[in-house]
Amino acid sequence: MRAADALSIADLHTLAKRRLPRILFDCIESGTEDETALALNEASFGHYRLMPRHLVDVRRRDAGLTLFGRRYAQPFGIGPTGFAGLFRVDADAILARSALTADIPFVLSGASVARPEAVAAVAPAHLWYHLYAARDPAISADIMRRVSGAGVEVLVLTVDNPVPAKRERDIRNGFALPLRLKPSILLEALTHPGWVIDYLRSGGLPGMGSWADYAPPGAGPAEIGQFFRSHSPSIQDWDDLARMRAQWRGRLVLKGIQNPDDARRALALGVDGIIVSNHGGKAYDMLPLPLFSLPAVKAAVGGRIPVMLDGGIRRGSDILVACALGADFVFVGRATLYGVVAGGQAGADGAVAILADEVDRGLAMIGCPAVADLDARWLTQTHPGSAATLPPFDAETVR
């Protein structure tokens, strides 16, 4: 199977696994500690079914949503994934191009291989930037100045990783800084010649486009990585957030909020949007599942700012369920990463197209002409007897 023949995100997952050395594929897949959150995120959508209204004219359908005064063609965007350019050369620019083509946002990770200026040149009106704040506020300020100068209007701050995550799979593989690659891992990598050839042709270990300017002069990729690590994750408290709010003139989005009290506090501080997230299971295994935290966070901010969601989205129907449960927008992390790894530009475009097609088909199947019309009345529970264990979702509380 080639990426062009993929029918589902699961197909792209299979292809990506085949192309990447195991140590790198594990780095995409890994969670922390017992790695329960990733599977639970994916399974959370299965608790719901979409309640159809048949015999509705659905010949015209609208998947678009308006966010921050701007309309996007789909209800989903591409979330930040650090070091994507290590998994596929130029992945950041490729994902930006997919976002441009599909008219959806792309959040460039603060740990990207590409320079934000270069990615902004590809898709200036679709790029959001995810800031890894530095311990030195002058560095954070300079990165904000650069991305703002490149035209970025939305800054995303991730708040759910105050200390490094305990990703045991990566540590066992020797994929933790400093790198300690075992011979068996290197030999396994050689069984993925497509990736190895691209890696060598592109000059080997890539650098970090947001951070290279601040590392000591002459620092190579490994030293830039160490320098980044010495600054991040920086502990962020509410005072830091208030300072950033004062510094950043554009929209400020907090990613990783799950507690309704935090959501209220963020709103009071002037935050413009929230992404309910558990970092795709990559921060701390015991964090709640975003889909189940969503209704309470949504209720806490009372419709004053958009509440978005990520984590575990592999089907268009997952997106519809999230929107029906109150999400004003959703993001995918691994789904598009599998696509870009599996087939470069065609694979990334393919991942977006698969989700878009499933959203569109899903809308028709349930008799809902527009994603913007979805609310909890379109939901029912898979096992009605389990109602007591799931969050309330009557239309009044959710929207």
Ligand SMILES: Cc1cc2nc3c(=O)[nH]c(=O)nc-3n(C[C@H](O)[C@H](O)[C@H](O)COP(=O)(O)O)c2cc1C
């Ligand atoms: C390989 C990889 C790298 C990631 N890097 C970042 C990052 O740099 N910053 C961040 O806020 N989230 C990062 N995330 C988390 C994603 O933005 C997102 O929250 C998560 O992937 C959503 O879950 P999903 O992969 O199941 O869609 C990363 C996720 C993956 C898989």
